[in-house]
Amino acid sequence: MEKLQWDNSLSVGIELIDGQHQMLIQRLDEFAAAVQANLGVTQIVKTLTFLIEYTEFHFDAEEKHMADSGYPGLESHHQMHEDLKTTLAGLEQDFREDGATEVLAESIHTLMVNWLVKHIREVDTQFSAYLKDKGITIS
Numbered sequence: 001m002e003k004l005q006w007d008n009s010l011s012v013g014i015e016l017i018d019g020q021h022q023m024l025i026q027r028l029d030e031f032a033a034a035v036q037a038n039l040g041v042t043q044i045v046k047t048l049t050f051l052i053e054y055t056e057f058h059f060d061a062e063e064k065h066m067a068d069s070g071y072p073g074l075e076s077h078h079q080m081h082e083d084l085k086t087t088l089a090g091l092e093q094d095f096r097e098d099g100a101t102e103v104l105a106e107s108i109h110t111l112m113v114n115w116l117v118k119h120i121r122e123v124d125t126q127f128s129a130y131l132k133d134k135g136i137t138i139s
Contacts, residue, residue, distance in 0.1 A: 001032040001109045010120050012128040016138050017065075020058045021120055027051040028112050035105040045096060048108070052088050059085070062127075069136045071127055080123065084115055 006022050027050060034047045059081040066074040091108050098104060131138065 001036065001106060002113070003029055003032065004113050004117070010117065012120065012124045014128055014131065014138050017062060017124065017128075020061065021116070021124075024051075024054060024058060024116060027054055028109065028116070032105070032109050035102065035109075041099050044105070045092075048092055048095060051112075052085075052092060055088065056085060062124075065138050066127060069131060069134065069138075071130055073123075073126060073130070077123060077127070080119065087111065 004025050006025055010021060010025075011018050012021075027047070031044070031047045031051050034044045063074065063078055063081065065071075066077060071077075088108075088111075091104070091111070095104055095108070
């Protein structure tokens, strides 16, 4: 599995959100490493569960800031988050039922990498631009 590296093209210019995105990338890479090292289903599921829980934590934090700032794109942004959470829950269930197959792990990793990069570059940057335009800072 290809490792995703943080770089400035993934920065939205908001320290809190960038930090959470960096943590998501780190956790995603830990998941890939656990699969590649054949650490066993228990460890892989534990890492995957943490990745999913951290994703939910990040989404909740991001949406709270959107609501607090009156961001007009909150509803559509929230729906994108919900769609990913539903997909991840299904994949996690498949993982628990089918075991740590390389194909399933690769599917989860590819989904997350592609979704996260696209979401950050195309959607989260819109929120960042909104905050900058309104002179709103997040601490």
